[in-house]
Amino acid sequence: LKTQSLKDGKFYACKTMKQRINSLEQANNLREVQAMRRLSPHANIIQLHDLIFDKESGTVSLICELMEMNIYEHIQGRQTPLHDQTVKNYMYQLLKALEHMHSCGIFHRDVKPENILIKHNILKLGDFGSCRSVYSKPPHTEYISTRWYRAPECLLTDGYYSLKMDIWSAGCVFFEIMSLNPLFPGTNELDQVAKIHQVLGTPDQSVLKKFKQSRAMHFNFPPKKGTGISWLLPNCPAPALSLLYQTLAYDPDERIAAETALRHTYFREIR
DSSP states (O other): OOOEEEETEEEEEEOSSSSSOOOOHHHTTOHHHHHHHOOOOOTTTEEEEEEEEEEETTTEEEEEOOOOOOOOHHHTTSSSOOHHHHHHHHHHHHHHHHHHHHTTEEOOOOOOOOGGEEEEEEEOOOOOOEEETTTSSSOOOOOOOOOGGHHHHHHHHSSOOHHHHHHHHHHHHHHHHHSSSOSSOOSSHHHHHHHHHHHOOOOOHHHHHHHHTOSOOOOOOOEEEEEOOOHOOOOOOOOHHHHHHHTTTTTTTTTTTTTHTTTTTGGGGGG
């Protein structure tokens, strides 16, 4: 929602929280509010300008900087791919946002095109309603992250995941801004796993064994070789493909960290 400030006449984005709040103190203690304050200021994180609490209705509104559109709106219905340099620029900024979050001990848990905002080629990560502290002990029980961008450890364990799940989601976004199509558009959780295996193949037994230790339900996958990402992105430059594979490592322990990803040769000329 677009709103205008009577103080400075500028336009801002207004997000009204769904939950009813009893006091300003409770509003200030909301995880999303605390995360935004902790992460601010950063060039690639949406800035919280103000918090408005209406005592009568118990509603809280977050007043944030206004951007032009989100990545989903930017690529939806496009016929021609984005320029390679634009993709690179966006990915660098997204990883800068994640590097900052992770170094502050927070992971986002819902990285997807709708939560990534742009304005004049500047990219900012928004919507911190699902974020958690990296110091909070798993299992993380509540439902997280939109299915298409959900990492294998989120799908195959009972809440045993950490900040590397954001990197997987960023990899899915990377593919999507290059191809204009989602990488793993699963229709349910089982289909989501099947879609991942279709492209990446089934992981080593050692990885599955690791996951099984944190899962109540038994699962087994017949070994399968995936089509590979290059089959879906035949014109993808080698450095981009290399980074994409590293963000989509099945084993979170093998998955690249945001800080390391920023030093990847793919970003050589914009560092």
